[in-house]
Amino acid sequence: MKKLIAIFVGILAVCAVIAGLNHQMNAKTTSNEKKVLNIYNWGDYIDPDLITKFEKQTGYHVVYETFDSNEAMLTKIKQGGTSYDLTVPSDYTVQRMIKSGLVAKIDKSKLSNYKNIDSRFLNLSFDPNNDYSIPYFWGTLGIVYNDQFVQADQVQHWDQLWNPAFKKSIMLTDSARDMLGVALITQGHSMNTTNYSELKSAQEKLNLLMPNVKAVVADEIKMYMKQNEAKIAVTYSGEASEMMSYNKHLHYVVPDEGSNMWFDNIVIPKTAKHKAAAYDFINFMLEPKNAAQNAEYIGYSTPNKAAMKYLPADVRNDKQFYPAESTVKNLEVYKDLPLKVIGNYNDLFLEFKMSK
Amino acid sequence: MEMQKKSFFMVPYLAWIALFVVAPMALILYQSLFDITGHFTFSNYTSYLESTTYLKMTFNSIWYAFLITFFTLLISYPTAYLLNRLKNKRLWLLLIILPTWINLLLKTYAFIGLFSQNGSVNDFLRFVGAGSHQILFTDFSFIFVASYIEIPFMILPIFNSLDEINPSLINASRDLGASAWQTFKRVIVPLTMPGVKSGFQAVFIPSLSLFMITRLIGGNRVITLGTAIEEHFLVTQNWGMGSTIGVILIIAMFVVMFLTRERKSKGGQSR
Structure with a gap:
C-alpha cells in the first residue's frame, strides 16, 4: 500500500512539474507578444520567400504550422488551447466557423489593400459581407x-x-x-x-x-x-x-x-493573440506584387485583380485557370x-x- | 503481504485495460447512440440494419477478410512447415518477419509502383508478349497486397506451434506404423491447430477493417466497413454512424474470438 501511495505521489509531482513548465512557457510567449505571428495554413500553400520578406519588412517572427484538411483544422481550433492568429479555411468551412463563432470580425478599414480584390470574388454566399474572411486563392x-x-x-x-x-x-x-x-x-x-x-x-x-x-x-x-x-x-x-x-x-x-x-480564405480565429500582426500580414499578402509572386509559386488562381498585371502573360491568359x-x-x-x-x-x- | 504484492503488480495491467481497452470501447458505444445532430437515439442501429448498402458492405468485408485469411493460410502453413525443417530456421523466420518492420504505407506504395500501367509487372507482361493489363484497382490486387501484408502474422504462430511439437510424438507415430501422410494428418495438424487459430485471429480481424489498402490499391472499388468508418469520421463527421459500425466490428471480433477459442479438451479426442 505504501508503494502505491508513493507511486501516486510521484505521478502528482510529475504533473505539477509539467503544469509549471507549461505556465512558464505560456508566460514566455506572452512576453514576446509583439513579435510573433502564428499562421496555421495548408501544407506548402505559401511562397516561403514571402514569409522571409514579411519578417524582414516588419520584424515579426512567423510561426508556420500546417494542416491537410478543413476538418482537421476545424477540430483543432474548436478544441481550443490553440492561439493561431491566421488560418485558411475553404468556403463551406468559413461558413461553419462563422456559425459556431470561431472567427473574429475583420475590420476592413485596417486593410488598405482590400480594394485590390476583384469584386467578382467578394460578398459571396459563404460570407456575404466579407466580415470574417478575405479570399486567398480560388x-x-x-x-x-x-x-x-x-x-x-x-x-x-x-x-x-x-x-x-x-x-x-x-x-x-x-x-x-x-x-x-x-x-x-x-x-x-x-x-x-x-x-x-x-x-x-x-x-x-x-x-x-x-x-x-x-x-x-x-x-x-x-x-x-x-x-x-x-x-x-x-x-x-x-x-x-x-x-x-x-x-x-x-x-x-x-x-x-x-x-x-471554391475559395480558400484567410480568417482570424477568435483565439488569436496577435491581431495587429495578423492584419499586417493580410495586408502584406494583398499587395499586388506579393499576391502575384505567391500565385506564381502555388499555381492557383489569385482573386487579386491588381496582381494580374504582375503575372506573366501566359499565366494571366490561361483559360484553364482564369x-x-x-x-x-x-x-x-x-x-x-x-x-x-x-x-x-x-x-x-x-x-x-x-x-x- | 503476498496478496498486496500481487495487487500491486496488477496496477499497470488494470490501468492499461481500463484506459486503453474498456474506456475506448465504452466511448465508441456511447458515441454510437447519438445521431448527427447530437440527439440520443438508436436510429444508427436501425438504419444500419435496414440499409442494404451497409449490409452488403458488411457481407463484402467478411467475404474479403475470409479470402485474405484463406490465401494467407494456404501460403503460410506449407511455408511454416518447410521453415521448421530447415537448418537455420530462426534465421529464415527472421527474413520473413523482416518486412513487417517496414511501414505499411511504404509497402503499399511500392505495390502501386509494381502494379501500375507502367509498373514492373506490366513491363514484364509486355516483354513476354501478354500485353499490359489493368492490375491496380481490382479485387485481385487488393487481395494480393492484403495477403502479402498479413502473411507474417499467420506464419509466426503456426511456426511456433510446429516448433513446440515434441519430435518423439512424430517418431512414435511413425514407429507405430503410420505413413508420413497419416502422421501429418493425425498428429501434426491437430497439434498445430492452436497456431492456425491464433493466426486466423491475427489476420481475419484486422482484414475486416482494412481501409488504407482499399483506397490505395483497391481505388475504392473495394468498399469495406473500414472505408465507411473512415468516411463517417473524416468526411461526413457523422461520428454516431461511424461508431455504430465500429461497435458492429467489435461484435464481429468477439464472434471470431469465440469461434476460434481454445476449447478445453473433451476426453482424448483433440489431444
Missing part, C-alpha cells in the same frame, strides 16, 4: 485529361465523360458533393440542391458512369495522373496545376455549363448545407461507390 472543379490518349474535344463537357469509349479510364475525386454535383449539373440542377429526388436521380446518373470509373481516390490522383496511369480525372484546379507542372501531356478543362468554384467570364458566371460556390442533407449526399455517394 479555383474550380474540372476535368484533367492526358493528350496522349484523349482528344481535347472529347472532354469539353461533363456529359462526355459518359462516353463508352472511356471504359475504366476515369479517376474520380472521393468527395460526395463534387461527384454528385457533376451529375446534378448534367441534369440542369444546382450543385447546392437539397431536393432528395434531384439527388437520387443524380446518383442514378452517376451509377451509369461506373463502368468508366477506374478508381475513386483522393490525393493519389496527382501521382497517378503524373505517371500516365489514367486518361482522365475529375479534380480541382489546384491539384490539376500541380500535376501539370510534372507532366506536360496533362490539360485542364472547366466545362462551361457549370462547375464548382476561365472566360461566360464560364465563370455558371460556376457555383458550395453552401454549407444542413447536416441531414449532407448525410443524404454522403449516403447516396457511398451507395454509388458500392455499385459495381
Whole structure:
C-alpha cells in the first residue's frame, strides 16, 4: 500500500512539474507578444520567400504550422488551447466557423489593400459581407485529361465523360458533393440542391458512369495522373496545376455549363493573440506584387485583380485557370448545407461507390 | 503481504485495460447512440440494419477478410512447415518477419509502383508478349497486397506451434506404423491447430477493417466497413454512424474470438 501511495505521489509531482513548465512557457510567449505571428495554413500553400520578406519588412517572427484538411483544422481550433492568429479555411468551412463563432470580425478599414480584390470574388454566399474572411486563392472543379490518349474535344463537357469509349479510364475525386454535383449539373440542377429526388436521380446518373470509373481516390490522383496511369480525372484546379507542372501531356478543362468554384480564405480565429500582426500580414499578402509572386509559386488562381498585371502573360491568359467570364458566371460556390442533407449526399455517394 | 504484492503488480495491467481497452470501447458505444445532430437515439442501429448498402458492405468485408485469411493460410502453413525443417530456421523466420518492420504505407506504395500501367509487372507482361493489363484497382490486387501484408502474422504462430511439437510424438507415430501422410494428418495438424487459430485471429480481424489498402490499391472499388468508418469520421463527421459500425466490428471480433477459442479438451479426442 505504501508503494502505491508513493507511486501516486510521484505521478502528482510529475504533473505539477509539467503544469509549471507549461505556465512558464505560456508566460514566455506572452512576453514576446509583439513579435510573433502564428499562421496555421495548408501544407506548402505559401511562397516561403514571402514569409522571409514579411519578417524582414516588419520584424515579426512567423510561426508556420500546417494542416491537410478543413476538418482537421476545424477540430483543432474548436478544441481550443490553440492561439493561431491566421488560418485558411475553404468556403463551406468559413461558413461553419462563422456559425459556431470561431472567427473574429475583420475590420476592413485596417486593410488598405482590400480594394485590390476583384469584386467578382467578394460578398459571396459563404460570407456575404466579407466580415470574417478575405479570399486567398480560388479555383474550380474540372476535368484533367492526358493528350496522349484523349482528344481535347472529347472532354469539353461533363456529359462526355459518359462516353463508352472511356471504359475504366476515369479517376474520380472521393468527395460526395463534387461527384454528385457533376451529375446534378448534367441534369440542369444546382450543385447546392437539397431536393432528395434531384439527388437520387443524380446518383442514378452517376451509377451509369461506373463502368468508366477506374478508381475513386483522393490525393493519389496527382501521382497517378503524373505517371500516365489514367486518361482522365475529375479534380480541382489546384491539384490539376500541380500535376501539370510534372507532366506536360496533362490539360485542364472547366466545362462551361457549370462547375464548382471554391475559395480558400484567410480568417482570424477568435483565439488569436496577435491581431495587429495578423492584419499586417493580410495586408502584406494583398499587395499586388506579393499576391502575384505567391500565385506564381502555388499555381492557383489569385482573386487579386491588381496582381494580374504582375503575372506573366501566359499565366494571366490561361483559360484553364482564369476561365472566360461566360464560364465563370455558371460556376457555383458550395453552401454549407444542413447536416441531414449532407448525410443524404454522403449516403447516396457511398451507395454509388458500392455499385459495381 | 503476498496478496498486496500481487495487487500491486496488477496496477499497470488494470490501468492499461481500463484506459486503453474498456474506456475506448465504452466511448465508441456511447458515441454510437447519438445521431448527427447530437440527439440520443438508436436510429444508427436501425438504419444500419435496414440499409442494404451497409449490409452488403458488411457481407463484402467478411467475404474479403475470409479470402485474405484463406490465401494467407494456404501460403503460410506449407511455408511454416518447410521453415521448421530447415537448418537455420530462426534465421529464415527472421527474413520473413523482416518486412513487417517496414511501414505499411511504404509497402503499399511500392505495390502501386509494381502494379501500375507502367509498373514492373506490366513491363514484364509486355516483354513476354501478354500485353499490359489493368492490375491496380481490382479485387485481385487488393487481395494480393492484403495477403502479402498479413502473411507474417499467420506464419509466426503456426511456426511456433510446429516448433513446440515434441519430435518423439512424430517418431512414435511413425514407429507405430503410420505413413508420413497419416502422421501429418493425425498428429501434426491437430497439434498445430492452436497456431492456425491464433493466426486466423491475427489476420481475419484486422482484414475486416482494412481501409488504407482499399483506397490505395483497391481505388475504392473495394468498399469495406473500414472505408465507411473512415468516411463517417473524416468526411461526413457523422461520428454516431461511424461508431455504430465500429461497435458492429467489435461484435464481429468477439464472434471470431469465440469461434476460434481454445476449447478445453473433451476426453482424448483433440489431444
